[in-house]
Amino acid sequence: MNGKLHRVEADADTPLLYVLREDLQLNAAKFGCGVAQCGACTVVVDGVATFSCVTPIGRLAGKEITTVEGLGSIDAPGSLQRAFIEEQAAQCGYCIAGMMMRAHALLLKNPHPSDAEIRSELEPNLCRCGTHMRILRAVQRAAQSSSGANPGGSK
Amino acid sequence: MTGRSDEWVQGRSDDSASERAHGSASERAHDWVPGAIISRRCALQGTGALILSFATGPAAVAQESPAQRGGGRGPSLPGSLARAPYLDGWIRIDAQGQVTAFTGKAELGQGIKTALLQVTADELCVPLERLQLVTADTARTVNEGYTAGSHSMQDSGTALRNAAAQVRELLLAEAARRLGTEPQRLSAEAGVVSSPDGRKLSYGELVSDSLLHVQAQPTSKLTPPDRHRFIDKPQPRVDIPGKVTGGQAYVQDMRLAGMLHARVVRPPSYAAQLTRLDTSEVERMSGVVKIVRDGNFVAVVAEREFAAIKAMRALQAQASWHESAVLPERTDLTRTLLGLPSQDYTILDSQGGTGTSASSHEATYTRPYVAHASVGPSCAIAQFHDGNLTVWTHTQGVYPDRQAISELLSLAPEKIRCIHVEGSGCYGHNGADDAAADAALIASHLPGRPIRVQWMREQEFAWEPFGPAMIAKVRASLDSSGRITAWDYGVWSNTHATRPGPAGDLLAGQLCARALQSPAPRPLPQPEGGGDRNAIPLYVLPRARVVHHFIPSMPLRVSALRSLGGYMNVFCIESFMDELALAARIDPVEFRLQHLEDSRARDVITATAHRFGWAQRRPGGHGTGCGFAFARYKNLAAYCAVALEVEVASGGIRVRRVVATVDTGQVVNPDGVRNQIEGGILQSFSWTLFESVGFDTRRILSLDWARYPIMRFSAVPDSVDVQVIDRPGEVFLGCGEASQGPAAGALGNAVADATGKRLRDLPLKAQPA
Numbered sequence: 001m002n003g004k005l006h007r008v009e010a011d012a013d014t015p016l017l018y019v020l021r022e023d024l025q026l027n028a029a030k031f032g033c034g035v036a037q038c039g040a041c042t043v044v045v046d047g048v049a050t051f052s053c054v055t056p057i058g059r060l061a062g063k064e065i066t067t068v069e070g071l072g073s074i075d076a077p078g079s080l081q082r083a084f085i086e087e088q089a090a091q092c093g094y095c096i097a098g099m100m101m102r103a104h105a106l107l108l109k110n111p112h113p114s115d116a117e118i119r120s121e122l123e124p125n126l127c128r129c130g131t132h133m134r135i136l137r138a139v140q141r142a143a144q145s146s147s148g149a150n151p152g153g154s155k
Numbered sequence: 156m157t158g159r160s161d162e163w164v165q166g167r168s169d170d171s172a173s174e175r176a177h178g179s180a181s182e183r184a185h186d187w188v189p190g191a192i193i194s195r196r197c198a199l200q201g202t203g204a205l206i207l208s209f210a211t212g213p214a215a216v217a218q219e220s221p222a223q224r225g226g227g228r229g230p231s232l233p234g235s236l237a238r239a240p241y242l243d244g245w246i247r248i249d250a251q252g253q254v255t256a257f258t259g260k261a262e263l264g265q266g267i268k269t270a271l272l273q274v275t276a277d278e279l280c281v282p283l284e285r286l287q288l289v290t291a292d293t294a295r296t297v298n299e300g301y302t303a304g305s306h307s308m309q310d311s312g313t314a315l316r317n318a319a320a321q322v323r324e325l326l327l328a329e330a331a332r333r334l335g336t337e338p339q340r341l342s343a344e345a346g347v348v349s350s351p352d353g354r355k356l357s358y359g360e361l362v363s364d365s366l367l368h369v370q371a372q373p374t375s376k377l378t379p380p381d382r383h384r385f386i387d388k389p390q391p392r393v394d395i396p397g398k399v400t401g402g403q404a405y406v407q408d409m410r411l412a413g414m415l416h417a418r419v420v421r422p423p424s425y426a427a428q429l430t431r432l433d434t435s436e437v438e439r440m441s442g443v444v445k446i447v448r449d450g451n452f453v454a455v456v457a458e459r460e461f462a463a464i465k466a467m468r469a470l471q472a473q474a475s476w477h478e479s480a481v482l483p484e485r486t487d488l489t490r491t492l493l494g495l496p497s498q499d500y501t502i503l504d505s506q507g508g509t510g511t512s513a514s515s516h517e518a519t520y521t522r523p524y525v526a527h528a529s530v531g532p533s534c535a536i537a538q539f540h541d542g543n544l545t546v547w548t549h550t551q552g553v554y555p556d557r558q559a560i561s562e563l564l565s566l567a568p569e570k571i572r573c574i575h576v577e578g579s580g581c582y583g584h585n586g587a588d589d590a591a592a593d594a595a596l597i598a599s600h601l602p603g604r605p606i607r608v609q610w611m612r613e614q615e616f617a618w619e620p621f622g623p624a625m626i627a628k629v630r631a632s633l634d635s636s637g638r639i640t641a642w643d644y645g646v647w648s649n650t651h652a653t654r655p656g657p658a659g660d661l662l663a664g665q666l667c668a669r670a671l672q673s674p675a676p677r678p679l680p681q682p683e684g685g686g687d688r689n690a691i692p693l694y695v696l697p698r699a700r701v702v703h704h705f706i707p708s709m710p711l712r713v714s715a716l717r718s719l720g721g722y723m724n725v726f727c728i729e730s731f732m733d734e735l736a737l738a739a740r741i742d743p744v745e746f747r748l749q750h751l752e753d754s755r756a757r758d759v760i761t762a763t764a765h766r767f768g769w770a771q772r773r774p775g776g777h778g779t780g781c782g783f784a785f786a787r788y789k790n791l792a793a794y795c796a797v798a799l800e801v802e803v804a805s806g807g808i809r810v811r812r813v814v815a816t817v818d819t820g821q822v823v824n825p826d827g828v829r830n831q832i833e834g835g836i837l838q839s840f841s842w843t844l845f846e847s848v849g850f851d852t853r854r855i856l857s858l859d860w861a862r863y864p865i866m867r868f869s870a871v872p873d874s875v876d877v878q879v880i881d882r883p884g885e886v887f888l889g890c891g892e893a894s895q896g897p898a899a900g901a902l903g904n905a906v907a908d909a910t911g912k913r914l915r916d917l918p919l920k921a922q923p924a
Contacts, residue, residue, distance in 0.1 A: 011461075018461040027408040028401035030579075032530050033612040034464075037860040040530055069401040077400055084399045088391060088826055091834050092264025092580030093398035094531045100399065119868040126860065128530045129264055129580045130837030132871040134830070 002070030012058025016050075017041045019057050020067060028068035028097035032126070039125030042098035043067050049105035049121075068097040071104065080104055083142035084135075091129030099125050103139040112143050234313025235259065236371040239297035242325075243367040245318035246279070252346050252359030254281050256319070259299025260311040261291040261551060262394065264580040265891050266827040267307045269392045273385040273823050274312050277378055278319035280343040281358075283385055291553040291575035301552035301654065303583070303715060304683065305792055305889030308823060312887050320375040322367060329361045380821075380883030387883065389826040394577075406547050406576035407534045411605040414536065415444055416460040417597045418467035420453040420474060421614050422666070424854040425712070427476040429453065437470045446470065447600045450668030454597050456606065464611075480852040483710045489521050489626055492647055497704040502681050502690065508697025510640035512632035516738055520629075520727040522917045524711055524848035525622040526863060531579025532610040533586030533619075537594035539602040544571045548591035549578025552654065556588050559655030560595045563664050563671070571595075582838070584714035586610055586619045588655050592663040613858040618662055621848050622716025623649040623709075625686060627727040637739030639750060642699040644728075648686025649709050650676035651719040678705040679719070683789050689721040689896060692728050693787050694750035711850070718892035721788060722839065725896025726903060726917070729784035733904040734913060743783050743904065744769055753787070758880060759796040759816040760785050766878060767798035767814040778803050778923050779811075780909025784900025786893075793893035794818040794880075797836065799872070801905040803921045808844055808906055810872040815897070818880040820888035828890050829877040835894035836875060841866035843899045844918055 001024065008023045015034075020026045020043070029052050032040030036051040043052045044066040072078030077085065080100055090096045099122060106113055106121040113121070118139050127135065232240055239245070239259070247255050256275045262268045268288055276283040289295050291302070299311055323343055330348040331338040333356065341348050346358045380387065398404045422429070434446045437455060442462035447454040455470050457463035483491040536547040544566060550556040553573040561568040573591070581587060590608055598606040610618075625648045632641040657674050658664035664671035679685030687703035716722075736746035744764045751757055764770070764783070772781045780803070785796040799813040817832050845864050849857035857863035899917075906921050907913045914921060 014461045018459075022460055025410060026401060027403050027405075030405075030407065030531055031609065032532075033860060035612070035859060038530055038612075067401065068399070072400060074396050074400040074402060077396070081396075081399045085391065085395055088395060088830060090264075090392070090395050090398050091266070091830060092529075092577070093395065093404065094264075094529075094579035096399055097401065119871065122868045126530055126865060126867065128528060128582070128838065128865065130834035130841070130866075131830070132837055132866075132868060133833060133875050136868075136871075 001065045002067060008057070010057050012056060014057045016043065016052040016055045016057050016060060016065070020052060026067055026069050030094055030097060032095070032098075038095070039098040039102060040095050042101045042125060044101050044105045044108075047105060047108050049102040066101070066104065068100055071100065079145050080107070080142040083138040083145065087134045087138040087141060089131060089134035089138040091131050095125060095127045096135075099127070099135050103142065106139070107143055113139075115140070231373050232371050233317040233373070233375065235297065235299050235310040236314045236317060238299070239314070240370040242318050242322055242369055242371055244297045245315055246275070246322045246367065248358050248362040248367070250359050250362070252357045253287065254279060254285065254346065254358065255287040255289060256315055257289045257296045258311045258315060259291050259297045259554075260307040261302040261553070261575040262577050263302060263551070264577070265307070265831060266392050266824060267302070267311075268394060269390055270308060270823040270827055271312060271315055272393065273390050274316040275319045277383050277385045278316050279323050281346045283390070285346065292572070293553050293557050294572045294574070298554040301555065303551050305788060305891040305893065308887035308889050312823065316377065317375040318371060320377050321371055324376055325366055325369070326358055326361050329366060330356045333361075387822045387825065387881065390824050392827065404577060405531070406536065406549050406578050407531060407609060409536055409547060409576065409607070411536065411538070413603075414605040414607055415456050415458060415601065416463040417454050417456045417594070417606050417608045418463045418611070419593050419608065419614065420455065420467055420470050421618060422451055422476055424478045426479040426481045427451070429474060430477050431475040432470075433473045434470070436473065437466050440466050440469060445601060447597050449596065450666060450670060452596065452663055452666040454593065454608070456597060456601060467611075478853050481710070482850050482852045482854075484852060485850055488523070488624055491710070492624060492626060492706060495706045495708045497647060497706050498678070500678065500687070500703040500705060501700065502684070502687055502703050503699055503701040505696070505699050508640055510634040510638065510697065512640050513635040514738060515630065515632040516735060517628070517630040518731055518734060518913075518915055520627045520723070520730065520915045522625045522723045522726075523846070524624045524713070525716060525842050525846050526616060526848055526857070527582045527585040527619055527622075527716060528863060528865060529579040529581055529585050529615065532612055532615040533590035534578060534607070534609040535587070535591040535594040536605050536607045537591070537598035538605040539598050542570060544595060544598065546571065546573045546591050546595055547576045548573055549576060549581065549587045550591055551581060551584070551587065555654060555656045556591055559588065559658045559661050559664070560592055562658035563592055563661060563667070564595060564599055583622070583716040584620050584652070584654050586615050589618065589662040592661040596663045596667065616858045616863060617855045618712070620653055620712045620714035623651060623686065623713040625720060625723045627723065629727060629731050631731065631735060633735060633739050637741045637746070637749070639694070639696055639735065640698060642692070642696045644690060644700070645702045645704055646687055646690050646720065646724060647704040647706060648720055649706050649713045650678060651685035651688075651713070651715050652679055653712070653714040676707050676709065678703065682791055684720065686720040687724070688719045688789060689724040689728070689786055691790060693753060693756060693790055694732070694747070695752055696750070711848070717835075717838070718788070718895040721786070721892065722842065722895045722899060725784070725786040726843070726899040729786070729897065729900025730903045730913070730915065733782070733907065747783075747785060755794050755818050756785065756787055759794045759818050762878060762880065763796040763798050763814055763816040766816070766876065769798055772800070775908030776911070778909055780905045780907070782901040782903065782905025782908055784897040784904060786896045786900075788889075788893040788896070793820070793888040793890050795832065795893040795897050797894065797897040797901040799901045799905055801902065801909055803906060803909045803923050805923060808902075808919060808921050809870060810840060810902065813872050813875040814878070815876070815894060816878045816880060817890060817893055818882060818888070819890040819893065820882050820885040822879055822881055823887070825879050828879050831890045832877045832894045833875050835892065836898040837866060837871065839895045839898035840870070840902060842918070843902050844870065846918055
């Protein structure tokens with residue numbers, strides 16, 4: 001998890017989301033729908049954007065998991081976080097962590113996506129405030145500013 | 156413009172003289188007056204300030220519902236100072252010079268915290284990053300009612316700005332007294348007062364408890380726009396860095412020591428009665444602490460969150476309900492609503508004009524029930540401790556919520572503290588207050604332990620109060636030159652406000668064994684209105700009648716959704732203006748200008764048309780078209796015009812390009828204004844193209860995002876360009892709801908331009924021509 005090994009005790013059917021939020025006390029991944037329809041819970045598992053609300057923890061032993069907390073911190077934000085701050089890409093911000101993780105997975109496999117590719121990739125994630133234009137700009141900005149190896153992160 | 160005091164300021168510019176001639180009541184006596192202030196800056200020097208102003212009525216402190224406002228008529232104080240006049244209710248400074256500002260308004264994702272810090276920093280001459288801000292909390296902040304109706308800058312922004320200016324003046328006066336000089340010889344900078352001879356006193360040294368515990372004065376020495384350092388400058392929002400780095404930003408993120416997780420088990424439909432509940436199996440489930448049953452209110456409490464969810468599912472399976480078919484046929488909704496008894500209020504009846512009608516036109520428009528559909532379901536935490544209750548809630552009104560919970564639990568309000576903590580964006584009255592009441596009721600069964608309740612997605616969709624379905628019928632006549640000679644408009648709607656206050660407006664109140672009744676709904680009065688918000692066109696209409704058909708009976712649970720009836724009424728008026736323009740063979744923008752005298756209205760329209768290239772647009776047809784719309788929100792707040800281009804193909808309607816212009820008076824955070832206008836436009840597109848609450852005669856059926864689709868990225872426009880007209884020195888007009896109606900009107904008009912077919916039923920479903 002974000003570069004560290006964690007050992008948690010949880011029923012195997014517990015969705016990753018609750019382990020993140022309750023056992024590991026991480027705030028970024030959010031409960032939105034519980035049925036993989038909104039993307040607020042999105043994290044990256046072995047490089048792939050994943051709905052943590054429907055991913056049982058029992059299937060994740062040995063997997064590499066990245067959350068927004070793994071991209072940087074408030075004192076040392078990563079390039080994707082900096083881009084979202086610079087574009088002021090949030091209103092309520094509840095969906096934003098999920099947006100960032102889906103964008104992070106996209107940038108891992110495609111460091112310089114087109115506008116159409118970003119839109120297509122972000123399709124599973126809902127924003128209710130109408131921040132979409134800023135989210136698109138922030139992902140573009142991150143793509144332009146990041147190095148290839150760790151697109152969303154602080155390097 | 157009825158029912159609003161006409162306040163008037165001497166020494167106005169030409170702009171406002173023409174405003175007054177046209178009946179605008181937006182000016183307030185206490186705001187900065189160009190030309191009337193001789194010389195003033197943070198560093199006050201020389202001749203001092205002269206403010207020439209007087210007011211003839213009480214300061215307007217309107218909430219969404221003035222009837223629910225409470226509070227007395229004080230002197231004419233600016234913004235919410237009228238209901239909370241003591242300066243130390245707004246600004247406090249400790250001996251170390253730390254400045255804390257207090258607001259009764261709440262951050263809902265609209266960026267209000269940042270804007271309030273900007274106005275405070277400017278007037279108090281303190282760097283923004285050194286300010287602290289405390290938002291809505293019944294133990295710490297003044298009662299500013301609800302954070303609603305695009306009122307936060309008008310109410311709280313105006314109050315804090317004036318309070319900060321008056322505190323600065325008190326500090327300067329105190330420094331002058333101690334230094335044996337005149338205040339005008341002193342300057343304030345970064346929390347320190349300096350005299351020309353180099354002596355300095357910090358705010359911390361100057362302040363005392365008694366110094367700021369004084370009532371505000373009606374007028375303030377406000378900093379003139381050319382001296383602003385923070386106001387009208389783009390200011391990065393203070394909450395965004397935490398939100399994008401996994402900070403604890405929301406009530407959903409709070410983890411209190413000993414906290415338990417609760418889930419409610421809701422009835423399957425509105426009128427369902429619990430006939431049997433076998434709790435034995437669930438009580439034995441691992442981690443389950445308690446099952447709470449109070450009438451039809453059922454909840455389960457567990458040590459861990461997922462255990463609470465599993466227990467909730469198990470308990471649902473063990474509950475039997477008797478359901479009744481109390482909902483109307485959705486396919487026949489318009490007829491059902493028109494068939495319900497209505498109270499009819501004529502809100503405009505003008506009998507001018509002598510023009511002869513050459514043609515007459517009429518149309519009927521409908522809107523379905525629309526959900527707030529916050530991405531994060533409602534959540535709250537409540538804790539009883541020594542007979543006192545603390546509730547952490549994303550309510551829009553901590554004081555009204557406290558009142559409701561007080562009644563629900565028969566507990567004195569003084570024993571309850573409601574603290575606002577951000578939730579997912581709310582867009583009006585969603586499940587926030589209900590979740591707070593759920594948490595409070597459950598906590599009353601488990602004193603000592605903090606109880607966190609989060610609703611499930613399907614519970615939010617089934618039980619939130621929806622934006623009401625509405626119908627509007629309009630008739631108008633044109634003379635041979637294409638001018639409107641007569642206008643007759645009727646709008647049918649439920650109430651747009653069933654907020655607590657009363658505990659009967661809480662789900663927990665209705666479901667508990669006491670089965671509290673929701674009070675009889677009342678229409679929100681003009682000029683802001685509810686279902687009739689923006690039902691009176693701003694256009695010059697010599698003969699016009701507007702009737703609000705208020706329907707008390709509510710087949711579905713309804714309440715305030717962003718812009719209330721404004722969205723629907725502007726959609727109808729702006730659609731019909733285009734229909735009339737087409738009939739008159741006049742360009743839609745020109746047609747609007749021909750019927751508008753308000754210079755600020757004309758400015759946003761011409762600026763939008765110019766930026767969009769309206770005159771050079773391609774003629775509509777072959778699946779593409781352009782549309783235009785305009786409104787002044789509530790006819791007394793921000794002006795907004797929208798122009799856009801759509802394509803209509805087999806896949807549906809897609810907006811390509813949007814240009815919008817807003818005049819929100821004095822701008823505080825220009826990027827914040829753009830963010831709100833842009834967000835309002837996209838949300839309005841989502842309502843207009845996709846959204847309709849589904850139900851059969853028993854149950855709400857649109858319980859997930861598949862059955863209640865909203866806009867996804869594939870439907871997001873190629874570009875949205877928002878211009879902000881700068882009006883330095885004008886009063887704050889707010890902007891949170893200004894673009895909702897114009898965006899919908901422009902979209903409908905563009906679809907008609909593209910297809911040649913006028914769509915009048917929301918959401919718009921178009922086929923290629």
